[in-house]
Amino acid sequence: MTAPADKATGKIWEGNLRAAELFDLGIKKPALYDAVEQEVRGHAYRAELSQYIPEPVLSPSPVLSPEAVVPPDSWWESLRADLSTVAKAVTDRVAVRQEWVDRSVPHFLNLPAPQVIEWETAHGDLQPANLTSRTPYLLDWEGFGTAPVGYDPAMLLAYSALAPVFVARVRETFPVLDTEAGRIAQIVVITELMQSASRGDHPKLVPALRALAEGLAW
Incomplete structure (x- = not known):
């Protein structure tokens, strides 16, 4: 750098x-x-x-292809355990701020900004290109910090929105996504990706993100 x-x-x-x-x-x-x-x-x-990791990544792109192979049970168990360890870490680093949520959710999703009550430490960029396909190893830690509870699973789900079988496995592995905290985390992540799309990133993901957001609006 x-x-x-x-x-x-x-x-x-x-x-x-x-x-x-x-x-x-x-x-x-x-x-x-x-x-x-x-x-x-x-x-x-x-x-x-x-350290050099001699494994391919789960996807060459952050956006998972609909044809992507769903990893075996051991992969998901390892990922869940590692994210649990990360979530418990104490840090002064910040990945998401309430002030950003207040400004951005109404602008990009036309929804009221949720108040984040529960926070935890997150990898901060948990998308398919940052996970290896066999172990998995978690790559690219530059952005880790505190975020809404469920933020990392929500990020993985959103980037995988074009692969419904994979999405179903994300939801099965991370029940937090079906809680109020998980709903808020998904709204925050979708807002981030819509902001990114407004700059030209991953436009093919936008319809799926809008559909996800509609299902989260209460």
Whole structure:
């Protein structure tokens, strides 16, 4: 990574290091072996050496294809256990803020902004391209932090909305999605993806996201 020296700090810059401190011995993620920073002519540079994971990712794209193979029971059990460990971690990092929810949900979904009551630590970008297909390993930790309870399963569900069999397995594995906290988490995630779509990301996912949102409006 590189950034102007006076901006070489914060959530993304230090995310992998902070995640390594919390999770490298507790869950299946690439271990961070070393990190080096250097400043040259007003710019900061950061290089990280991480464990090589010899597994393909679940999907080459964050949006899961309808033809995607649903992993076996052991994969889901491992993912559920690791997310449970992550959720219990204590951190001052923030992945989602109530202020953003208040502004963005009415704008992108035309729904009242929900008040998030329950928070937990989340990976923050749990989509199919950040999960390996066999173990699974959880990749890309730059954005982890506190988020609504159920946020990570909601993210995986939303990015998999074009693959109904996979979605059904997400719901089976994570019953939190059928609670009020899970409903709120899904609204928050769908809002994020609709905001991203407004910038041109993954337009094919938009109709499915709107259909999900309609089912969550009370």
